Amino acid sequence: MEKIVLCITGASGFIYGERLLEELSKNHLVYLIISESAFKVMEEERDLGRRDFIKSLPDNVSFFSQDEIDAPISSGSRLIETKGVIVAPCSTGTLGAVANGISSNLIHRVCDVALKERKKVYMLLREMPLSLIHIKNMEKVTLSGGTVAVASPGFYTKPKSVEDMVNFVAGKVLDFFDIKHNLYRRWRDEDF
Numbered sequence: 001m002e003k004i005v006l007c008i009t010g011a012s013g014f015i016y017g018e019r020l021l022e023e024l025s026k027n028h029l030v031y032l033i034i035s036e037s038a039f040k041v042m043e044e045e046r047d048l049g050r051r052d053f054i055k056s057l058p059d060n061v062s063f064f065s066q067d068e069i070d071a072p073i074s075s076g077s078r079l080i081e082t083k084g085v086i087v088a089p090c091s092t093g094t095l096g097a098v099a100n101g102i103s104s105n106l107i108h109r110v111c112d113v114a115l116k117e118r119k120k121v122y123m124l125l126r127e128m129p130l131s132l133i134h135i136k137n138m139e140k141v142t143l144s145g146g147t148v149a150v151a152s153p154g155f156y157t158k159p160k161s162v163e164d165m166v167n168f169v170a171g172k173v174l175d176f177f178d179i180k181h182n183l184y185r186r187w188r189d190e191d192f
């Protein structure tokens with residue numbers, strides 16, 4: 001099974017991380033890191049408890065807390081075995097830490113390592129509006145080889161629910177990693 005790292009941080013949109021986890025765990029070994037703030041957002045937005053959520057994870061998902069800085073994936077030799085790192089949703093705080101090389105937790109560290117090893121890093125930001133600080137940090141990550149996207153569903157697929165809009169955004173992230181899915185209808189795709 002191919003391996004991939006999924007990080008969920010404390011930006012609004014825990015559901016993006018959940019949907020990606022659902023899809024990735026169908027055919028990947030997923031290293032999952034959830035920040036402390038993300039657990040708070042999860043409780044607010046999803047009415048889920050931390051313990052129940054962790055308990056419900058399938059066997060091919062290895063969970064790490066943000067403080068497990070000694071996790072195998074914090075090393076380049078292990079991270080290089082993965083397809084890369086997805087941060088979804090990504091807070092402006094995590095973006096800022098990664099953009100400036102401040103590896104103060106496991107999420108920042110895996111992004112830092114992935115960038116130095118030239119692996120794919122996809123940061124799905126959720127904030128509006130953006131300050132120049134955010135924009136400069138997005139520029140830094142981009143110049144370092146990472147990909148930054150602001151979660152922005154398209155409407156040409158005629159979404160009928162929040163679920164549809166979440167699927168569109170999650171599907172776009174999976175496209176970037178060449179991972180097959182049926183989450184959204186592609187432009188002019190009549191056979192969906």
Ligand SMILES: Cc1cc2nc3c(=O)[nH]c(=O)nc-3n(C[C@H](O)[C@H](O)[C@H](O)COP(=O)(O)O)c2cc1C
Nearest residue numbers: 009010011012035037038044091092093094126127
């Ligand atoms: C309910 C809730 C919603 C939040 N939404 C956002 C958001 O959309 N974008 C963002 O950058 N931060 C948001 N925050 C703030 C982050 O959680 C906070 O900056 C935190 O320190 C980020 O830490 P992390 O990146 O380690 O998860 C939100 C916080 C809460 C409690």
